[in-house]
Amino acid sequence: MEPVPMLLAMTYRAMGDQFHDRLRQIGLEPLRPAHGYVFRFLKEKRATTVDIGQHLGVTKQAAAKIVNELDEWGYVLKEPHPTDKRAQYVTLTTKGRDYLKFADNLWSDLEAEMAEAIGRNTLDTIKTGLAAYLQHVHGDDQPGLRPVW
Amino acid sequence: MEPVPMLLAMTYRAMGDQFHDRLRQIGLEPLRPAHGYVFRFLKEKRATTVDIGQHLGVTKQAAAKIVNELDEWGYVLKEPHPTDKRAQYVTLTTKGRDYLKFADNLWSDLEAEMAEAIGRNTLDTIKTGLAAYLQHVHGDDQPGLRPVW
DNA sequence: TCCATGTAGTCAACTTGGTTGTCTAACCTT
DNA sequence: AAGGTTAGACAACCAAGTTGACTACATGGA
Numbered sequence: 218m219e220p221v222p223m224l225l226a227m228t229y230r231a232m233g234d235q236f237h238d239r240l241r242q243i244g245l246e247p248l249r250p251a252h253g254y255v256f257r258f259l260k261e262k263r264a265t266t267v268d269i270g271q272h273l274g275v276t277k278q279a280a281a282k283i284v285n286e287l288d289e290w291g292y293v294l295k296e297p298h299p300t301d302k303r304a305q306y307v308t309l310t311t312k313g314r315d316y317l318k319f320a321d322n323l324w325s326d327l328e329a330e331m332a333e334a335i336g337r338n339t340l341d342t343i344k345t346g347l348a349a350y351l352q353h354v355h356g357d358d359q360p361g362l363r364p365v366w
Numbered sequence: 367m368e369p370v371p372m373l374l375a376m377t378y379r380a381m382g383d384q385f386h387d388r389l390r391q392i393g394l395e396p397l398r399p400a401h402g403y404v405f406r407f408l409k410e411k412r413a414t415t416v417d418i419g420q421h422l423g424v425t426k427q428a429a430a431k432i433v434n435e436l437d438e439w440g441y442v443l444k445e446p447h448p449t450d451k452r453a454q455y456v457t458l459t460t461k462g463r464d465y466l467k468f469a470d471n472l473w474s475d476l477e478a479e480m481a482e483a484i485g486r487n488t489l490d491t492i493k494t495g496l497a498a499y500l501q502h503v504h505g506d507d508q509p510g511l512r513p514v515w
Numbered sequence: 516t517c518c519a520t521g522t523a524g525t526c527a528a529c530t531t532g533g534t535t536g537t538c539t540a541a542c543c544t545t
Numbered sequence: 546a547a548g549g550t551t552a553g554a555c556a557a558c559c560a561a562g563t564t565g566a567c568t569a570c571a572t573g574g575a
Contacts, residue, residue: 220473221480221489222381223403224496227509229374230423231500234514236371250515251561254372267523274379279562281524303523303570324369331370334502339495340370346488347373351380353483360376363562364513365383366399366532400532416552428533430553452541452552512533515561522571530563535556542551 226364232327239323245316251283252292254362256309256317259293265304274361292316375513381476388472394465400432401441403511405458405466408442414453423510441465 219227233250240247251273258264258272270280284307287293292313298304309317332340351360368376382399389396400422407413407421419429433456436442441462447453458466481489500509 218493218497219406220470221477221493222378222385222399222473223406223511224493224500225374225378225381226399226511226513227500228496229371229378229513230510231503232371232374234510235503237514250371250375257368257372265523276563277524278564282561301523301571305524321369324371328370331499335495335498339491339498342488342491343495344367344370344373346484346492347377348367349484349488350480351373351376354380354384361379361383362372362375363515364375364378365386366512366515414552425534426553427535431532450542450552454553518575520572523569526567528565531561534559538555544549
């Protein structure tokens with residue numbers, strides 16, 4: 218049996234490909250994974266560009282580029298930080314929230330198909346197992362998200 | 367709970383980081399993941415550059431670059447294809463096999479620690495579950511390996 | 516209060532790791 | 546023998562990151 222990371226990489230790739238294909242079928246602007254992860258992150262907490270970079274596992278400069286794209290395309294906007302004049306909070310626009318909602322549904326569908334293929338229990342075990350491992354390795358601080366290739 | 371792909375990506379990243387750290391600690395030349403995947407692939411079957419590209423999920427040109435690096439560094443060598451004068455088989459040198467063996471041990475260690483953290487059963491379920499999903503999606507042809515970011 | 520150190524964000528130069536496109540030589544039909 | 550396909554190489558290009566430098570602001574002592 219292949220080592221775990223290869224299984225992870227292949228599954229990640231396989232699911233991502235399917236996701237992307239369906240987005241295109243539907244005709245929705247296909248953003249890259251990183252953009253989606255930013256949405257999901259912003260839904261949970263107010264964050265600056267630096268926060269986002271850390272979450273993604275890239276430099277703040279790389280994060281800034283992504284944020285600027287999302288800003289241009291109307292998915293996020295920047296508002297002044299209440300106490301720190303250097304910083305800006307990046308927040309989701311309605312368009313951004315809508316996209317996220319749509320993507321979430323799509324993910325649910327894919328996950329449901331996965332559950333059908335390998336069993337709901339197995340899938341649940343996978344999810345909780347991976348989450349537990351991450352907790353074990355990283356404790357409570359954020360693990361980087363960008364796959365190193 | 368986060369969607370499955372995020373868990374996959376984070377776990378992949380987390381394990382890869384640990385792997386890389388330990389390689390460095392030991393002082394072993396830290397190749398990139400792609401190189402390791404090539405070794406593993408070559409252990410199983412004779413393959414050309416095109417085969418390798420397909421396995422990795424990149425173009426043959428990108429694969430050629432990787433193969434050339436490995437060749438320069440002495441991990442693989444190219445030998446003429448027995449029947450096809452255009453093609454070359456890429457094969458592991460002793461150095462390549464040694465590296466692979468070493469990396470395999472390291473992966474076993476990491477996997478053992480993972481088993482300790484989340485339980486051997488859980489880990490087994492994860493592995494067989496992911497493998498089953500890949501089988502379900504791709505049948506018998508090789509899934510691409512490179513994570514799309 | 517002032518100063519030293521640290522941080523958010525931006526700009527610019529560069530690197531990496533891919534891509535597409537093109538070509539040649541060899542292969543494989545029919 | 547002819548027409549279409551394929552392996553590999555070469556080149557031009559591109560995308561997405563990096564490092565490094567700089568400004569403006571923040572923060573925590575002496």
